[in-house]
Amino acid sequence: MSDLRRIVIKVGSSSLNHPEGGLDDQAIQRIAGVIAGIRQLGVECVLVSSGAVAAGVGKLGLKTKPKDMAGKQAVAAVGQGVLIEKYALALEARGLVCAQVLLSRLDLAEASRYRNAQNTLEQLLRYQVIPIINENDTVAVEELCFGDNDRLSALVAGLVHGDLLVILTDVDGLYSANPKLNPQAELIEEVEDLTQVMHIAGGAGSSMGTGGMVTKLKAAEIATRFGMGMFLLHSKRIEEITKLIQGERPLGTYFFPAAHRIMGKKRWIAYGGLSEGSIFIDEGAVKALLKGKSLLASGITGIDGIWERKELVRINNPDGIEVARGLVELSSEELEKVRGKHSEEMLATIPNLEGEEVVHRDNMTLMIE
Incomplete structure (x- = not known):
C-alpha cells in the first residue's frame, strides 16, 4: 500500500464520545x-x-441522545458547530486548514448534484484543505437511520477516487464471532470474498453510535467494488494508519479490492442514485446481462413503480433479487405497452426511440457477479 495517493478515514461517534458526555x-x-x-x-x-x-x-448537558427525529436533528444542529470548531482548531495548530462539507442523501442521488459534490471536494484537495464530511443530520431524515455514515464514507471514497478507505471502530477488526460475547472469536485479518463473511456481522454498536459490523461490511462491499481496499482498525491505534501508507499491515482486517470493479458513471448508478421503480426479467435476460448485454423488451416480464425516461430503475430476476440497475430509455407507461415484445414491435409501437435497448449496457451496473 506504499503507493497510496489519497485515503478516506471514517471515525464514528464511539471513537469521539467522552465517557462523561x-x-x-x-x-x-x-x-x-x-x-x-x-x-x-x-x-x-x-x-x-x-x-x-x-x-x-x-x-446541552443531556444524559442520553433523544429518541425522536426532531430531537436528534436539533441536537445535531447544536453539535455540528462544536464538532467542526474543535477539528479546525486542532488542525490549525498543525498548520492545516479544514472545510466542513455536509451532505444529504439527495446530494448523491441526483447526477448533477453528485458531480457538484465531486468537483467541490476535488477543488478543496487541490487547495490542500482537509475536507471533513458528515451527513447533514439537521435536515436529512434518512441519515439518522442505522449506520449511515459507514455507507457515506464508502460513497465519499468513490467520489474522490480514493485509494484506501480506513474505518475506525471499537474492536480490532472483523472477528469470526462477536468478541464481546465469545472469547473464542478469532480476528480475520484478510477478506477476499465478502460473501463468505457477511453472515457473521452483529447488530448495532454503542449507545452513542448507530452502526454495527454489518454496516461496515456493506461499506466494504461498496469500496471494494469501486476498486479500492478497505481497512478496519481499532480507533485506539489510529496512529498506525501511517504504517498502511508506508507499506506495513497493522493489526486489523483488510478487505481486498474486488476483481470486477466499477468506475465512472456506473459508480453513481450502482450506489449513488435513488431508483424510481423495478423491472422484472426472465432467466434468459438475466444470463444476457451477466454476459455484458443490454436489456431488451423481450426479456421483461413485469414492472413496479412509476418513472419517466432516463430515470434510474432496479432490474430484478424472477425471484425478485436485484441483478442490475440502470437508466431506462422508456417511461413506465411506455414499457408496460411493449414488455415481452421483440424489438421490431417495440419500435413500431414507440417510434421515437433512438435504439432498441430498454436499458443500454453503458448505462447499467450489475449488482451481482
Whole structure:
C-alpha cells in the first residue's frame, strides 16, 4: 500500500464520545495529529466524521441522545458547530486548514448534484484543505437511520477516487464471532470474498453510535467494488494508519479490492442514485446481462413503480433479487405497452426511440457477479 495517493478515514461517534458526555478533546487531537502525519507523507486525506449528535448531547448537558427525529436533528444542529470548531482548531495548530462539507442523501442521488459534490471536494484537495464530511443530520431524515455514515464514507471514497478507505471502530477488526460475547472469536485479518463473511456481522454498536459490523461490511462491499481496499482498525491505534501508507499491515482486517470493479458513471448508478421503480426479467435476460448485454423488451416480464425516461430503475430476476440497475430509455407507461415484445414491435409501437435497448449496457451496473 506504499503507493497510496489519497485515503478516506471514517471515525464514528464511539471513537469521539467522552465517557462523561460530549466530545473527547484528546480523540480530536489524536485524529488531527494523524492527519498531519499523513499529509507529511505526501498523501491526501479526507475525513468522514460522525459526532454531531454526541457533541450536541454534551453541549446541552443531556444524559442520553433523544429518541425522536426532531430531537436528534436539533441536537445535531447544536453539535455540528462544536464538532467542526474543535477539528479546525486542532488542525490549525498543525498548520492545516479544514472545510466542513455536509451532505444529504439527495446530494448523491441526483447526477448533477453528485458531480457538484465531486468537483467541490476535488477543488478543496487541490487547495490542500482537509475536507471533513458528515451527513447533514439537521435536515436529512434518512441519515439518522442505522449506520449511515459507514455507507457515506464508502460513497465519499468513490467520489474522490480514493485509494484506501480506513474505518475506525471499537474492536480490532472483523472477528469470526462477536468478541464481546465469545472469547473464542478469532480476528480475520484478510477478506477476499465478502460473501463468505457477511453472515457473521452483529447488530448495532454503542449507545452513542448507530452502526454495527454489518454496516461496515456493506461499506466494504461498496469500496471494494469501486476498486479500492478497505481497512478496519481499532480507533485506539489510529496512529498506525501511517504504517498502511508506508507499506506495513497493522493489526486489523483488510478487505481486498474486488476483481470486477466499477468506475465512472456506473459508480453513481450502482450506489449513488435513488431508483424510481423495478423491472422484472426472465432467466434468459438475466444470463444476457451477466454476459455484458443490454436489456431488451423481450426479456421483461413485469414492472413496479412509476418513472419517466432516463430515470434510474432496479432490474430484478424472477425471484425478485436485484441483478442490475440502470437508466431506462422508456417511461413506465411506455414499457408496460411493449414488455415481452421483440424489438421490431417495440419500435413500431414507440417510434421515437433512438435504439432498441430498454436499458443500454453503458448505462447499467450489475449488482451481482
